[in-house]
Amino acid sequence: MNTNKSVVVVGAQWGDEGKGKVIDFLANQADVVSRFQGGNNAGHTVVYGANIFKLHHVPSGILNSGTLCLLGNGMVVDPLVLVEELAALEKRGIDTSNLRISGKAHLNMAYHKDLDKANERLLGERKIGTTGRGIGPAYADKVMRRGIRAIDMTGFERFRERLAEILPLQNRILKEIYNHKGYDINELLELYCPALEKLGPMVTDVAQLLIENLKKRKKVLFEGAQGALLDIDHGTYPYVTSSSTVAAAAATGSGLGPQYLNQVLGVIKAYTTRVGEGPFPTEDHSEAGEQLRERGNEFGTTTGRPRRCGWFDSVIARYAVMVNGLTGLALTKLDVLSGMDEIKMALSYRCRGEEVKNFPISIEELKDCTPVYETFSGWDEDISRVRRFDDLPFAARVFLEALEENIGVKIELVSVGPDRSQTIIYQDSKLESWIVPAE
Numbered sequence: 356m357n358t359n360k361s362v363v364v365v366g367a368q369w370g371d372e373g374k375g376k377v378i379d380f381l382a383n384q385a386d387v388v389s390r391f392q393g394g395n396n397a398g399h400t401v402v403y404g405a406n407i408f409k410l411h412h413v414p415s416g417i418l419n420s421g422t423l424c425l426l427g428n429g430m431v432v433d434p435l436v437l438v439e440e441l442a443a444l445e446k447r448g449i450d451t452s453n454l455r456i457s458g459k460a461h462l463n464m465a466y467h468k469d470l471d472k473a474n475e476r477l478l479g480e481r482k483i484g485t486t487g488r489g490i491g492p493a494y495a496d497k498v499m500r501r502g503i504r505a506i507d508m509t510g511f512e513r514f515r516e517r518l519a520e521i522l523p524l525q526n527r528i529l530k531e532i533y534n535h536k537g538y539d540i541n542e543l544l545e546l547y548c549p550a551l552e553k554l555g556p557m558v559t560d561v562a563q564l565l566i567e568n569l570k571k572r573k574k575v576l577f578e579g580a581q582g583a584l585l586d587i588d589h590g591t592y593p594y595v596t597s598s599s600t601v602a603a604a605a606a607t608g609s610g611l612g613p614q615y616l617n618q619v620l621g622v623i624k625a626y627t628t629r630v631g632e633g634p635f636p637t638e639d640h641s642e643a644g645e646q647l648r649e650r651g652n653e654f655g656t657t658t659g660r661p662r663r664c665g666w667f668d669s670v671i672a673r674y675a676v677m678v679n680g681l682t683g684l685a686l687t688k689l690d691v692l693s694g695m696d697e698i699k700m701a702l703s704y705r706c707r708g709e710e711v712k713n714f715p716i717s718i719e720e721l722k723d724c725t726p727v728y729e730t731f732s733g734w735d736e737d738i739s740r741v742r743r744f745d746d747l748p749f750a751a752r753v754f755l756e757a758l759e760e761n762i763g764v765k766i767e768l769v770s771v772g773p774d775r776s777q778t779i780i781y782q783d784s785k786l787e788s789w790i791v792p793a794e
């Protein structure tokens with residue numbers, strides 16, 4: 356059965372592409388918004404009028420009353436952080452009663468955060484530069500079959516028993532390898548008790564809910580976190596996150612077959628950024644990189660870390676198209692390029708005397724790659740009020756057309772500012788039914 360009503364939104368670079376804005380824009384029309392991987396390593400800033408919302412677990416759809424918001428089985432959920440996030444939303448009058456959590460999602464526990472940080476310290480120079488949120492250890496425990504799942508939050512006794520089974524080993528690891536004092540079970544139970552009360556009733560069979568909605572031809576938006584180059588399999592391993600960030604994970608991370616995924620929208624920034632360690636061929640250490648950081652306010656939502664910045668890289672963009680099966684692009688932060696004298700775009704790399712057009716598997720090879728740039732003229736106009744492609748400065752249109760041609764996928768929308776309204780929709784966009792007509 357093809358319901359033809361779902362869109363998967365994924366990051367097409369190293370995360371921080373501005374997915375929050377794009378998802379929020381589409382979520383307006385969605386009946387269901389569902390996350391399928393990652394946890395509170397993600398951070399979305401959604402600007403709505405005078406309000407700024409920073410969301411970590413909760414899908415942006417929560418801001419629209421009546422939208423069902425789901426956390427899928429592929430996620431790792433930090434109950435303590437989620438409770439705080441919900442309280443912050445409720446304090447500002449947002450109704451959070453439409454949130455549901457898959458019973459199969461794994462819990463990211465206090466000791467996972469300690470293990471993450473301790474592991475990074477142990478790695479020293481070879482550290483990954485994680486967000487320190489416990490994501491890697493939580494996924495590791497899931498795969499080692501010693502995780503606690505959201506279903507275990509549905510009863511205090513059930514949670515206590517599961518923790519009692521698991522904690523002795525976690526404590527041994529913490530004490531013997533990482534020189535940590537470990538955790539007392541009663542203290543942990545006390546810490547998690549309010550979270551169990553708040554979140555337990557939200558735990559359900561998310562896959563079943565999704566199927567029911569898809570069969571009724573409801574509009575379902577799958578909200579990806581991080582980006583293709585941070586994918587555990589396809590990213591710049593080991594400098595990656597610990598989940599599958601590509602579009603296919605929307606199926607496995609929600610409990611659906613792939614036939615339910617219709618459009619795949621890749622969110623891509625008009626330049627490139629990365630946080631954490633690992634190779635980044637177009638990273639720019641000159642004034643241009645600094646300008647991009649300042650103008651684009653490139654500091655992490657989750658950790659506040661300054662992001663590494665550089666020019667748009669068509670090699671990674673083409674790769675993201677391939678590993679996700681992108682059907683369209685949402686290009687963000689075009690306004691950040693206004694006022695730059697010239698704008699560069701990498702078309703390919705040069706590596707050890709050869710031209711490289713396809714993204715290399717080996718990061719050793721990637722480290723030796725230098726970008727081959729095409730240089731474009733900049734524009735000075737403020738484009739933040741432009742709402743039609745034809746009204747963009749000529750130089751901006753040339754840049755966008757070249758980008759589409761280099762990547763081979765059509766742009767559906769361009770973001771020219773953080774607000775929902777600051778968006779240019781292409782006339783022939785396939786997302787038509789997801790977009791509220793302009794007044």
Ligand code: IMP
Binds near residue numbers: 490
């Ligand atoms: P972890 O996901 O915290 O384990 O971090 C692994 C890598 O993914 C690090 O380089 C992080 O900076 C990066 N990362 C994780 N989440 C995000 C995100 O939401 N945006 C950008 N980078 C991220």
